[in-house]
Amino acid sequence: MKVRAAVLPINAGKFAVALNQDDAAEIGVSEGDRIRVIKSGKSVSAIVQIAFGLISRGKIGVYEEIAAELNLKDGDEVDIYPISRPSSVEFIRKKLSGKKYSREELYSIISDVVDGNLAEVELTAFVLGSYLVGMDFDEIEWMTKAMIDTGEAIEFEKGVVVDKHSIGGVPGNKVSLLIVPIIAASGLLIPKTASRAITSASGTADTMEVLADVNMSVEEIKEITLKTGGVIAWGGATNIAPADDKIIRVEYPLSIDPRPQLLASVMAKKGAVGARHVAIDIPAGNGTKISSVEEGRKLAGEFVELGRRLGLNVSCAITNGSQPVGRTVGPALEAWEALKTLEERKGSSSLIEKSLGIAGLLFEISGFAQDGYDRAKMIFESGKAHQKLLEIIQAQGSKGILKSDDIPIGEEKYVIESKFEGAVVDILNQRVVRLARLAGAPKDKGAGVYIHRKRGEVVKKGDPLITIYAETAWKLEKAIEYAMENPPIVVSGMILEKYPSFKVV
Amino acid sequence: MKVRAAVLPINAGKFAVALNQDDAAEIGVSEGDRIRVIKSGKSVSAIVQIAFGLISRGKIGVYEEIAAELNLKDGDEVDIYPISRPSSVEFIRKKLSGKKYSREELYSIISDVVDGNLAEVELTAFVLGSYLVGMDFDEIEWMTKAMIDTGEAIEFEKGVVVDKHSIGGVPGNKVSLLIVPIIAASGLLIPKTASRAITSASGTADTMEVLADVNMSVEEIKEITLKTGGVIAWGGATNIAPADDKIIRVEYPLSIDPRPQLLASVMAKKGAVGARHVAIDIPAGNGTKISSVEEGRKLAGEFVELGRRLGLNVSCAITNGSQPVGRTVGPALEAWEALKTLEERKGSSSLIEKSLGIAGLLFEISGFAQDGYDRAKMIFESGKAHQKLLEIIQAQGSKGILKSDDIPIGEEKYVIESKFEGAVVDILNQRVVRLARLAGAPKDKGAGVYIHRKRGEVVKKGDPLITIYAETAWKLEKAIEYAMENPPIVVSGMILEKYPSFKVV
Incomplete structure (x- = not known):
C-alpha cells in the first residue's frame, strides 16, 4: 500500500508509526503488529500504533527515529506492507525454555536488535533470557562476534594496538x-x-x-x-557494536546488567x-x-x-x-x-x-x-x-581550553562542613553520584562535587567535607537538601546520631 | 509545571506523553522517564517521549490513552511533575534475583499494572519473572486476590452461582x-x-x-x-480483574503463558x-x-x-x-x-x-x-x-437473528477435496486456526472453516474435506494458498507423499 509520510517530530523510543484506523484495517494490522516501511529501496520494520483522526487515510505518521533512518519529509511517498514477527522471537522463546542459542540464532537476534526489528517486549525477553537462563561461553563468544560484525570496525595495518x-x-x-x-x-x-x-x-x-x-x-x-x-x-557517535546501545535501553530501567x-x-x-x-x-x-x-x-x-x-x-x-x-x-x-x-x-x-x-x-x-x-x-x-x-x-578539535584553570566550573556552590571532630570512615559512592546528578551532572558540565576529605583523613569540626557545584541555584538547592538527608561522607561517630532510621547504604 | 494539552489521537499502547525538549530539560526528565499528569484531581503516571518542534514550549502532547483517562481536550491545562520509578519495579527486580513476593508487594505490582504505572520493559520483566523464576501457591493466591480487589466484582444476594x-x-x-x-x-x-x-x-x-x-x-x-x-x-468490556488484559499484552507477542x-x-x-x-x-x-x-x-x-x-x-x-x-x-x-x-x-x-x-x-x-x-x-x-x-x-440485545439459517456466512468459499481414498488420520489444530485467520476470522465474522470429515472418518477421492469461507476474495486466496502448502487435514497415505520436507506439526 502506498501512503504519504506525516512526520511526527517525537522520539518514540523505537521504530514506530501511526496508521489511520481504516488503513490499518485494510492491510489487516492491529496495534502492536509490524509493517515494513520502504522508501527508495531503504526499509525498516516498524511497530504499528492506531490513529483516530490525526492521521487521515492514505497517510502514515512516522516518528523521529524512522524519519531520520529513512530520511523522510512530510508528503514523501512510502510503501508499506504487513510483516510477521522476525524468527528471532522464536529463538528468544527457545532460550526462555532453557535451550542454548546456536551461532546463527544469535547472529539473527543481534542483527534484528541493530535494525530495530524487535519490539520492546521482545528485546526485554532477550535480555532477561540472558539474565535468568544464562549463556555458556560458546554463546557469549558468538554474541560478541555478532555484535562486532553488525557494526563498523577499524583495522590498523601497523603498530601495536x-x-x-x-x-x-x-x-x-x-x-x-x-x-x-x-x-x-x-x-x-x-x-x-x-x-x-x-x-x-x-x-x-x-x-x-x-x-x-x-x-x-x-x-x-x-x-x-x-x-x-x-x-x-x-x-x-560511531557505529561500533551498535547493538549495545539498544540493549542498554532495556537494562537501564530494570537496573540489571546480565x-x-x-x-x-x-x-x-x-x-x-x-x-x-x-x-x-x-x-x-x-x-x-x-x-x-x-x-x-x-x-x-x-x-x-x-x-x-x-x-x-x-x-x-x-x-x-x-x-x-x-x-x-x-x-x-x-x-x-x-x-x-x-x-x-x-x-x-x-x-x-x-x-x-x-x-x-x-x-x-x-x-x-x-x-x-x-x-x-x-x-x-x-x-x-x-x-x-x-x-x-x-x-x-579543542574547545579552546588548554589549561586546567581555564575550565569553567559551576558558579553556584555550597560547602558541607563536618559537624564533628573525627576521621572519615566512609564515602558512599551512590550518594556522591546522586548528589552530583541532582546538582545537574552530567548534563550541566560544570556541576559536580569536590571531595575535601577521603577515607581515613582527619577532620576538625567546621572543616569542609565536600563542595557541591551547580550551574543553577535551584539544582544546587535540591542537591543540598538531598545531602542533608543523606550524608555522602561519614565521619566517625555520626552513625549513632541517626538511630533508628539511618542506613549506611 | 503547568502546561496545556495537545491531544494526539493515537493509541500509543501505553500511558505516554510527548514533551517539548526544553520543557523536559527544565523539569529534568529524559526520554523514558516518568511524570505525573494531573487534571482536576485525577492523575496518571506517564512515560515521557521527547518532541522537537511538533509540541511547542508550554504544551504537552497527550496520546489517546491518557486523553481518555483524564478526559482531556486540546488546550486543557494540566499540572506535571517528574516522579521516580514506582517501588513495584524494585519488587520485580527482587523476583528476578530469585526471591518470593510478599502479599503487599504483589498487591502493589498488580495495582500499578492496572493503573498503567509500569513501562513495557517493567511489565515484561514481571511476566518473565513469573515464567522463569516462578511463584509458589502463596504468591499465586495473593496475586489472584490482588487481581480481584483491583477490579469490579459482583455479589449475588441469592441463588446458586x-x-x-x-x-x-x-x-x-x-x-x-x-x-x-x-x-x-x-x-x-x-x-x-x-x-x-x-x-x-x-x-x-x-x-x-x-x-x-x-x-x-x-x-x-x-x-x-x-x-x-x-x-x-x-x-x-467490564472492569473485572482488569490486570489480566494488560498482562496479556505482554504474553501475546512472546507466546508465553506463565x-x-x-x-x-x-x-x-x-x-x-x-x-x-x-x-x-x-x-x-x-x-x-x-x-x-x-x-x-x-x-x-x-x-x-x-x-x-x-x-x-x-x-x-x-x-x-x-x-x-x-x-x-x-x-x-x-x-x-x-x-x-x-x-x-x-x-x-x-x-x-x-x-x-x-x-x-x-x-x-x-x-x-x-x-x-x-x-x-x-x-x-x-x-x-x-x-x-x-x-x-x-x-x-439481539442482533435480529434468532434462527441459525439466518446467520450470514462469508460468501466467498472454496472446497478442499481429498486427493486420496482413505481415512482422516489427523486434523492439525494450529493449521485449522491459521487457515481461518487468514480467511479473515475473527475480525470478519463470516470467515472460517467447515470441517467435513473428522478423525477416523472415511473419505473417497474427491470427497470434500474442508470448506473455507471468507468475506473478501483476496483473503480467501491467501487462505487457499496456505492450505495447499500446509494441509490441515491428513488423510492416511498422504504423509509419505511429501518426504523429505513434510512436517506433521
Whole structure:
C-alpha cells in the first residue's frame, strides 16, 4: 500500500508509526503488529500504533527515529506492507525454555536488535533470557562476534594496538585522561572509545568533551590514532557494536546488567577497534557493581577466557572501588582534576596510582616493557603525557581550553562542613553520584562535587567535607537538601546520631 | 509545571506523553522517564517521549490513552511533575534475583499494572519473572486476590452461582453457547464472562456477538443473570480483574503463558463474578496448550488448590483437544453450529458430549443433581436450552437473528477435496486456526472453516474435506494458498507423499 509520510517530530523510543484506523484495517494490522516501511529501496520494520483522526487515510505518521533512518519529509511517498514477527522471537522463546542459542540464532537476534526489528517486549525477553537462563561461553563468544560484525570496525595495518576499559561503578574515574596520553606518548596506539554517563555523574566521553570534540567517525578515530597515538572518542557517535546501545535501553530501567551482555559489550567494542592487548579495570567494593575481590576474580577469569576465544590478549585489574577515584565527580571538575594532575605531575594518589597501574599493565601485556608501572611513571613525570593530551585534544578539535584553570566550573556552590571532630570512615559512592546528578551532572558540565576529605583523613569540626557545584541555584538547592538527608561522607561517630532510621547504604 | 494539552489521537499502547525538549530539560526528565499528569484531581503516571518542534514550549502532547483517562481536550491545562520509578519495579527486580513476593508487594505490582504505572520493559520483566523464576501457591493466591480487589466484582444476594471456563487451545470450542442456557434453564445462575480471540479464530465473546450484544457493565451482567439465569458477556468490556488484559499484552507477542498468570487470571475472573462452583475445561492433546493428560492432571490439581484457598469449589474436566470441537471454526460458523444444534437437538457428537459433560459436572459439584450428565441431556433434548439461549440473546440485545439459517456466512468459499481414498488420520489444530485467520476470522465474522470429515472418518477421492469461507476474495486466496502448502487435514497415505520436507506439526 502506498501512503504519504506525516512526520511526527517525537522520539518514540523505537521504530514506530501511526496508521489511520481504516488503513490499518485494510492491510489487516492491529496495534502492536509490524509493517515494513520502504522508501527508495531503504526499509525498516516498524511497530504499528492506531490513529483516530490525526492521521487521515492514505497517510502514515512516522516518528523521529524512522524519519531520520529513512530520511523522510512530510508528503514523501512510502510503501508499506504487513510483516510477521522476525524468527528471532522464536529463538528468544527457545532460550526462555532453557535451550542454548546456536551461532546463527544469535547472529539473527543481534542483527534484528541493530535494525530495530524487535519490539520492546521482545528485546526485554532477550535480555532477561540472558539474565535468568544464562549463556555458556560458546554463546557469549558468538554474541560478541555478532555484535562486532553488525557494526563498523577499524583495522590498523601497523603498530601495536592496545585498549583499556572500565566496567564502571566507581565515581570520579577519570583515569583514561591520564592513561591514553601515557600510552600514546610511548609509541603504542590506543583508539579509546568511551561512553557517556547513563546512571553515573560523568562518563569518560562527557569528561573529555569539556576539552575536545568527542563525536568522531571510525575513520577519524583511526586517522587521529595513527597521527597522535591515541584518541578519546564517544563510542555512541560511531557505529561500533551498535547493538549495545539498544540493549542498554532495556537494562537501564530494570537496573540489571546480565553477565553475558556485560562481557560481550566490552569485548565487542575492544575487538572492533582492532585492539590486540586489552586491560580491563574491575572496580570492586561496596557500592560498585562487584562487591568483593572474589567476585572480581571470577569476572576477570571470564574476560580472559572470552578474550582467548576472540584472539585478544586480555588482562584485568581488580581495583579499589570503595570510594571515588581522585577528589572530583562531574564532567568539568573531572576534566580539571585530570588536566591539573598532568600539568603539575602530582595530585590525588588514588588517581595517579590507578592510572599508572593500568598503563603499566598495558605496557607489560603488550611486551613493550617488563617494568610497566615505572615506565608509565617516567612518562607521566617527564611531562610527555601532558604534552600528548594537549596534542590529542587539538587533533580531536579543542574547545579552546588548554589549561586546567581555564575550565569553567559551576558558579553556584555550597560547602558541607563536618559537624564533628573525627576521621572519615566512609564515602558512599551512590550518594556522591546522586548528589552530583541532582546538582545537574552530567548534563550541566560544570556541576559536580569536590571531595575535601577521603577515607581515613582527619577532620576538625567546621572543616569542609565536600563542595557541591551547580550551574543553577535551584539544582544546587535540591542537591543540598538531598545531602542533608543523606550524608555522602561519614565521619566517625555520626552513625549513632541517626538511630533508628539511618542506613549506611 | 503547568502546561496545556495537545491531544494526539493515537493509541500509543501505553500511558505516554510527548514533551517539548526544553520543557523536559527544565523539569529534568529524559526520554523514558516518568511524570505525573494531573487534571482536576485525577492523575496518571506517564512515560515521557521527547518532541522537537511538533509540541511547542508550554504544551504537552497527550496520546489517546491518557486523553481518555483524564478526559482531556486540546488546550486543557494540566499540572506535571517528574516522579521516580514506582517501588513495584524494585519488587520485580527482587523476583528476578530469585526471591518470593510478599502479599503487599504483589498487591502493589498488580495495582500499578492496572493503573498503567509500569513501562513495557517493567511489565515484561514481571511476566518473565513469573515464567522463569516462578511463584509458589502463596504468591499465586495473593496475586489472584490482588487481581480481584483491583477490579469490579459482583455479589449475588441469592441463588446458586456457578461458572465455567476453558483454558483454550482447541479450535471450534463453542460449548459455552450450549452450557450457559442448559445451566440457566435449570434455575442455577451462570454469569459467564468470556474473552475475544487473541491467537485463536474466535473467542466465545466473538461467537456470541454474532447473535447478541456482548458489551455489558457488571451491573447489566448481574441484572440479566438474575432475570434469565445466564449471560455470555465480553469480559473486556467490564472492569473485572482488569490486570489480566494488560498482562496479556505482554504474553501475546512472546507466546508465553506463565502458569501463575494462567491460574490467577482464570480464578480471579470466576471469583469476581461471585461464582461458588466452577468447572474448568482443560483441553489436552497435540496442538493444544496441554500436551498430555498427565500434564492436564497436574494443572487440574493446581486449579483445585487455588480454588480451595479462595473459597471456591473447583472441578476440572480434562477434555479431548486433539482436533476441533464440532465441525466449524470462526465466529459466524460457530454461532451457526451452536444454534443449529440447540434447534435440532442433535449435531456433532463432540460438541454435544462435551457441552453436556461440563454442564453435568456443574450440576454435580453444585449439589443440584447426582446424575449431572443425564439431567443436562434432558434439558438439552427438551428444547428448554434452545428457548433459554433465545431468551438470553434478547435480554443482552439481539442482533435480529434468532434462527441459525439466518446467520450470514462469508460468501466467498472454496472446497478442499481429498486427493486420496482413505481415512482422516489427523486434523492439525494450529493449521485449522491459521487457515481461518487468514480467511479473515475473527475480525470478519463470516470467515472460517467447515470441517467435513473428522478423525477416523472415511473419505473417497474427491470427497470434500474442508470448506473455507471468507468475506473478501483476496483473503480467501491467501487462505487457499496456505492450505495447499500446509494441509490441515491428513488423510492416511498422504504423509509419505511429501518426504523429505513434510512436517506433521
